[in-house]
Amino acid sequence: MALTYESAAPYRSVRKALRVLETVSRHSSGITEPAIAAATRFPRVEVAALLRMLRAEEYVRRLPDGGYVAGAYGGEPGRAVARGRLQRQLERLRDTIGAAVYVSRYVDGEIRVTDVADGPGVPRVNEWVDFRSAAHASAIGKSLLSQLDVNGRRDHLARHRPARLTSRTITSERALFTRLEAHVPSVPVLDLQEYAVGTVCAAVPLTAGASANCLALSLSVEHAHRLHDAALALNRNATPVLLSLAL
Template sequence: MGDQTGPGPTESVRQDLRLLEAAGAHREGASARRLAQEAGLSEVTAGRLLRELARDGYLHELDDGAYTLRERDGLSTAVDGRALSEHIRPLLSSLRDGLSAAVYLTLYDEGEIRIMEIVDSPNAPRVDLWVSFQDAGHATALGKSVLRELDGEARANYLSRHSLADLTPRTITSREELLRQLDSAPAGPLSLDRGEYARGTTCAAAPVYNGDQVGAVGISFRSDRMYRTTEVRARLLESALRVTRRLTLPGY
């Protein structure tokens, strides 16, 4: 994919929190320059994050360019059906429509990679889930994205409980080869599977976080479809950050 290094979702959310805390100290609003200084960020980085936070409803941009906290309804950080449908699903739908591909959200919960949401359409059908994602973490971009983010102990625990089943001729069935691929992946947060879970299907995924809980947002599409990799990367990373914000900062 030609990934480029840059701040991942967790670092961006930490920066978000610093800006939100700074904005909370100025009930009448504060300029981007002042908020950048108080958050310890460059004006360029702060300006970009402030615009994104305003777009996503965390801040209100005043006519003079100052920012204030927006009044928000409280929302539990638990990922329940209501939170997904009201706060996460619209982001996944936007990604589906932007890339014309089915979109998936997974979270690592109690030692398993669980699908929390699938957003598809007649023009962007989901992959045939012929094997549970819980048992196919080694063969999916979503699973590999989660496994890549786990620490060594958690990863070893998962692999000790799941066999690396041979799902297609492209599936990695060697634990050593899977670990080598996870640890030697190019810098950047995207993971891929090219026909490893289902013949003729390519998937790409990026990590998301619900506090300390890791997950992934990903897309699937027919392998014979042509995609601009730079567009896929940009849209996936933007969506991953926005989902992480919704999960981590829901009621700020």
């Protein structure tokens, strides 16, 4: 299955959104859209799109006179507020894509699925093997491993030896490393029934600072024909989630 993506789009969008947010935050009495465009040197149409996204996520709010100020959560949000916003983002993404979606992080040498949005029609993956032991097989695991250096990957696989989970699972460390080295950063990693028979997945790296994170989706194999478009949508809509992790 050949897939092509605008691989750097989420990262460019986040950098630009942060520039707009920083500009707005410096003007406590408000700043207009043209003034933001002038200050950032971004095209007006791009500034307008970024402001719509930032308003939807409540990072900025629009004043009656048309100016913009930092929103209710524009500063350092509380943990509960931040988690609530992230969960709403995942639920919107679940409904947009029509798939269960996940945020996973690599913490203290282990894979942790920290946030999930699923539902009756889009159930989460049955974790029949602990994700911590299945980095070689799952889209989540391969995405996180791709963000580590070679020594980090070797350390992980030394502690969690690759086991054959399905007939499609890669168990050769050399073959896995070759695939990871060939992977283009920011492009979704796929799992085509490598972790579990009956499930296909895709994951997008979400590198925020020095931490390794990813955004992933899963579909039942009956919907495998939708994986290409779903992975495109995942990549295209990763910006708000990455922004939440970056702030």
